[in-house]
Amino acid sequence: SIAIKEDEHGILKQCLLYIQKNLQKKDVNGFFAYPVNDVIAPGYSSIIPHPMDFSTMLSKIENDEYRSVLEYKKDFVLMCNNAMTYNRPETIYYKEAKKLLHSGMKMLSKDKLLNMKKNLV
Numbered sequence: 001s002i003a004i005k006e007d008e009h010g011i012l013k014q015c016l017l018y019i020q021k022n023l024q025k026k027d028v029n030g031f032f033a034y035p036v037n038d039v040i041a042p043g044y045s046s047i048i049p050h051p052m053d054f055s056t057m058l059s060k061i062e063n064d065e066y067r068s069v070l071e072y073k074k075d076f077v078l079m080c081n082n083a084m085t086y087n088r089p090e091t092i093y094y095k096e097a098k099k100l101l102h103s104g105m106k107m108l109s110k111d112k113l114l115n116m117k118k119n120l121v
Ligand SMILES: COc1ccc(C(=O)NC2CCC2)cc1-c1cc(C(C)=O)n2cccnc12
Pocket: 030, 031, 032, 033, 034, 035, 036, 037, 040, 041, 082, 083, 086, 087, 093
């Protein structure tokens, strides 16, 4: 069986909270702060099978539901892709999602993560 790397000091949690804080700064209008509901977005729950938003990601961080930055990154990409699936390209939501995804990929890039790791050990 593979050894599950111990993270007794919650290093991963620290990293994810730092990453989320910086990503969420980009969401100035709060469009990604809370779950989208069918009232503001008609038919949303039948079009988007796996909704995701920053508040859900924060509780997953707090509850140690992410085993790696990669798992967190997947939820971040899901959140952005949902917005680019439900909303038409000319909408503010699509445009914000595209911008957010782009800056998120930069922040979650290999060299940025290696840098963070270097500063931690
Ligand atoms: C938590 O989600 C939201 C919170 C607030 C707002 C909002 O303030 N919208 C006003 C700007 C023009 C109406 C929009 C949204 C929102 C996000 C989204 C996403 C992310 O798809 N959305 C799609 C259709 C309609 N509204 C939204």
